[in-house]
Amino acid sequence: MTTAHSPIRVGIIGVGNWARHGHLRVLTLLPQYHLQAVYSERRERAEAAASEYAISQVADSVDALVNNPEVDLVVVLNTAPQHEKTVRAAIAAGKDVYCEWPLTTTTADSEHLLHLAKDAGVRHIVGLQRRHAPHNRYLQDLLQQGYVGKVRSVRMHVSMNYFQALRPNALRWTAPEENFSSVIAIYAGHFLDMLFTATGWPVKVSGLMVNQFPKVTIKETGEVLDSTAPDQLVLSGMLEDGGVISIHIEGGKRNGSGVQIDITGDQGDLKISNRSAFGDVGDDYVIEGAHGDNLPLQALPLPASYERLPESTLPSAVLELAELYYVYAQDVVDGSHGAATFEDAVRLHRLLDAARDGHRTPLK
Known part of the structure; x- marks a missing residue:
């Protein structure tokens, strides 16, 4: 469980181009976060990310990652058609969840995830960082x-x-x-x-x-x-x-x-x-x-x-992403809701x- 004085422990799902170019570098830059676990359908990608960014745990499945008691925030970075199922699993596990934009491929599915997150009482963030x-x-x-x-x-x-x-x-x-x-x-x-x-x-x-x-x-x-x-x-x-x-x-x-x-x-x-x-x-x-x-x-x-x-020395698009993570970390400390x-x-x-x-x- 994260506190005002401990970093937010992050579990990453999906290790595509934007995960490597953006999220992993940002989460390494910001002291408010700790990269705890990673999962990818291609295990070699997860292992490579774990090696490069000193992530201690490589999960065997989505369920294993979202139910990991050492993960505070699940970050969903697989493709848009996979978002709905993955976010739903994180919410069911009672975890705060970040999902890249687009949240899902349809308005109805996104509305459903919003209702699920509210009912579960978990914090929810979408990657609209600009x-x-x-x-x-x-x-x-x-x-x-x-x-x-x-x-x-x-x-x-x-x-x-x-x-x-x-x-x-x-x-x-x-x-x-x-x-x-x-x-x-x-x-x-x-x-x-x-x-x-x-x-x-x-x-x-x-x-x-x-x-x-x-x-x-x-x-x-x-x-x-x-x-x-x-x-x-x-x-x-x-x-x-x-x-x-x-x-x-x-x-x-x-x-x-x-x-x-x-x-x-x-x-x-x-x-x-x-x-x-x-x-x-x-x-x-x-x-x-x-x-x-x-x-x-x-x-x-x-x-x-x-x-x-x-x-x-990060690119400007990556620094925009860092801004969203910065705001969310402040939300956790203050109990505020500034992040998208x-x-x-x-x-x-x-x-x-x-x-x-x-x-x-x-x-x-």
């Missing part, structure tokens, strides 16, 4: 402090080079729509949550999803797969106070990809940009603004008070359902 990033907390404060006045419009464009018609074998599971693992399910989910945490959530939307890559070729083998998953999302709508939103998210952009956000208010403007939608070392968000009329945008450097992680939860995941599922269905109002 809302907790320093730039987004700063943006939220600027808006709440009235930097732009009343928000009149919000425009966001997010694009990335990958998720093209030619994909590595590691992304073959993104092609079937039923896996809910497309660029829209994953990236739109992350960026919509990030944006609306800062601006407030829309009360009505109209959306369009398009698949422009109906055939996907696997780079390593030349195998051609049918792809039914969308790779473009166009979303328009309205915020509660009347601000208009316009959002375009697309995969497979050959050049000039990244993130551009423009927020127009009745007293000023903000622009948020990043050359990368994922974020390597040095791919940091730039916030520019002007408060007044017909003025040039000026850089608004991130105040040092928004930095709270230990020094490291299954409730946030369900709200995001419903928003994406509305976009897929074309039009749904209201969203509340």
Whole structure:
């Protein structure tokens, strides 16, 4: 059992690319955590992770890991179609549980997990880490402090080079729509949550999803797969106070990809940009603004008070993940609920359902 003075003992389920690139490095960086146990369907991956990150226990099964009395927090990092069953097992074992986004492949399954977690009285966290990033907390404060006045419009464009018609074998599971693992399910989910945490959530939307890559070729083998998953999302709508939103998210952009956000208010403007939608070392968000009329945008450097992680050389996308773990560790100590939860995941599922269905109002 963890206390305010002991690290949270973590059991990892799934040792894929993001687990290795992100979670294991973050949990090693933060002193609030201790990597206790690991499980993978491919035992050699679990053993390699255990060796590299000094994890003392390699579990033989999901059930063995979730029922391990030395594990406080189960972290679910296998593929999206496996999440529901794995999270359910953790909840049944009475364990606090972190699950990557997407929580599950359907809204109904995610709603069911939320109910199970509430009934069991366990803490639940979903991997929507971008809302907790320093730039987004700063943006939220600027808006709440009235930097732009009343928000009149919000425009966001997010694009990335990958998720093209030619994909590595590691992304073959993104092609079937039923896996809910497309660029829209994953990236739109992350960026919509990030944006609306800062601006407030829309009360009505109209959306369009398009698949422009109906055939996907696997780079390593030349195998051609049918792809039914969308790779473009166009979303328009309205915020509660009347601000208009316009959002375009697309995969497979050959050049000039990244993130551009423009927020127009009745007293000023903000622009948020990043050359990368994922974020390597040095791919940091730039916030520019002007408060007044017909003025040039000026850089608004991130105040040092928004930095709270230990020094490291980790990529910016990985540091965003560290922010979520930082907030959750503080929640455990304080009894607070700052980290993104299954409730946030369900709200995001419903928003994406509305976009897929074309039009749904209201969203509340």
